[in-house]
Amino acid sequence: PVFDDPAFDHHEQIVFCHDPQSGLRAIIALHNTNRGPALGGARMWNYADSAAALTDVLRLSRGMTYKSALAGLPFGGGKAVILGDPKHDKSPDLFHALGRYVDSLGGRYTVAEDVGIDVADIEQVAHETAHVAGVPAGGSGDPSPATAYGVFVGIRAAIKHRLGADRIAGDKLTGISVAIQGAGHVGYELARHLTGAGADVQIADVDPARVKRAQDDLGATPIATDHFLEAEVDVLAPCALGGLLDDTTIPKLRTSIVAGAANNQLAETRHGEMLRERGILYAPDYVINAGGIINISYEGASYDRARAFSHVALIHDTLLAIFQRAEAAGIPTSQAADRLAEERFTHPNPDPAQA
Ligand code: NAD
Structure with a gap:
């Protein structure tokens, strides 16, 4: 059917x-x-x-x-x-x-x-078609570092909007606490950016070896996996599984911001409203985790990592625009993101270069 x-x-x-x-x-x-x-x-x-x-x-x-619409691709x-x-x-x-x-x-x-x-x-x-991306020949390699960088700039935007620009001193995030769920490809790399900026990072993973690596290499503080959602921090960054924000977990949160890489973090659409009612700023997942696909879009013989990463950095401004729209309209950030995306793809684009 x-x-x-x-x-x-x-x-x-x-x-x-x-x-x-x-x-x-x-x-x-x-x-x-x-x-x-x-x-x-x-x-x-x-x-x-x-x-x-x-x-x-x-x-x-x-x-x-x-x-892709919100990443400007x-x-x-x-x-x-x-x-x-x-x-x-x-x-x-x-x-x-x-x-x-x-x-x-x-x-x-x-x-x-x-x-x-x-x-x-x-x-x-690729033996049968040229229409492939993400392969080493002419490709851009593992997309995770670009995804992590996008989440990092997205967290900065969320801090500015929710906690005030004065909490970010220049490039530094000193005094900001972040709990990361998942010390995998994206989570570890995100922890590296955050600790490099002076943030206090707590990290949880079901694989103790991954937590230890983040602790030894980056000075992140390990936390138990079942304490992640209740961590009393400025930012929760889910970088493991989707579907973690639901009727049971949202009331338990003790954070001001949820901003991480995991896909489909809201169990249902209505949970965006539930977060808003609790005064928790949610960075819509498909906006903040678009770094990987943005990087892939620059693939080819002339792949230039610096150019690709400057595009990824725009996730910061896209999120600020979404946060402001949501606030002005009194709607959840997830709904504001959907509306903005729909404005960008509903009509055929006459000039792909301007997409
Ligand atoms: P990964 O498999 O490298 O890392 C995930 C980590 O989460 C693993 O270390 C795993 O042990 C851990 N984990 C699983 N269940 C857990 C739990 N209950 N508590 C704590 N830790 C747990 O995956 P990744 O590539 O880092 O991706 C992380 C998330 O980001 C996924 O949801 C993925 O869909 C999303 N994402 C990734 C990319 C990318 O470029 N890799 C792009 C967009 C979205």
């Missing part, structure tokens, strides 16, 4: 891919290409059934439209999901078949990595 799926949101095109020889079963969804060709990762996951895969790809591709939103177990079901043939499907879209969709897919898989896809 594609058109009746609750996640269906006027998607432009949905492609069901089946290649019996390789066993590929995949769905590619293009949500909106008004700003340019769709860019988004392929996810491989052992979905309970094809309905669950469809819902996921519809939701994820829609999210990419919003993310000339891309639309698209995503692919492969039904299968990433540990057992991968083969070069499977990714070649996916590549042929991506190629059949003639450039309307560019594929990159997502959960369950790594660089080697996308290199196999």
Whole structure:
């Protein structure tokens, strides 16, 4: 029931891919290409059934439209999901078949990595199509440092708006406390930026070795994973899992700001309003974590990391604009972000260079 799926949101095109020889079963969804060709990762996951895969790809591709629009990128939103177990079901043939499907879209969709897919898989896809991103040849490498840098500048914007510009002394964040959930690719790198700026960083991870690394290398203070949400800090930075802000957890928060990299932090849309009612400033996840895709957009023979990172730095101003709009309209920041994105992708863009 594609058109009746609750996640269906006027998607432009949905492609069901089946290649019996390789066993590929995949769905590619293009949500909106008004700003340019769709860019988004392929996810491989052992979905309970094809309905669950469809819902996921519809939701994820829609999210990419919003993310690219607010990052000022000339891309639309698209995503692919492969039904299968990433540990057992991968083969070069499977990714070649996916590549042929991506190629059949003639450039309307560019594929990159997502959960369950790594660089080697996308290199196999690249045997069959040029419409790939995030591969080492001509690529920009691991997007996590760019994501972390975007979260860092986003945290600065949130501090300015919620706590006052006087809490930031020049480039320094002395006297600011931040708790990070997840000391992985993004969380560790974010901790490095924050401690470098003089902030007091607490860090939680289910993997003790990762916490120890952040403690030894950066001087971060370890905290128990189940104390993260209740940490009494200026900023909570979720950099592990989504869905952590809900009816049970929001009343427990003792922070003024939630600003981190994790995707889909609000369990439901209405939790944006709940945070607002509690006076907690929320940096919408798809705005603050766009550094990685911004970096990917600069890929190519002339990739220039400094240029890409200057673009990532604009996340600071985008967030300030969203915070101000939300305050003026008396709406949650998550809703202000959605509205701003919709203004940017609802109509076809006549000049992609101005996207
Ligand atoms: P990662 O797998 O490198 O790190 C995640 C870390 O979280 C791991 O160290 C893991 O042990 C830890 N973790 C898992 N459950 C936890 C829990 N309950 N409490 C504390 N720690 C826990 O992932 P990443 O690439 O750093 O991404 C982090 C988040 O940011 C993810 O939600 C991801 O979707 C999102 N994100 C990442 C990027 C990127 O460029 N990597 C871009 C956009 C969004």
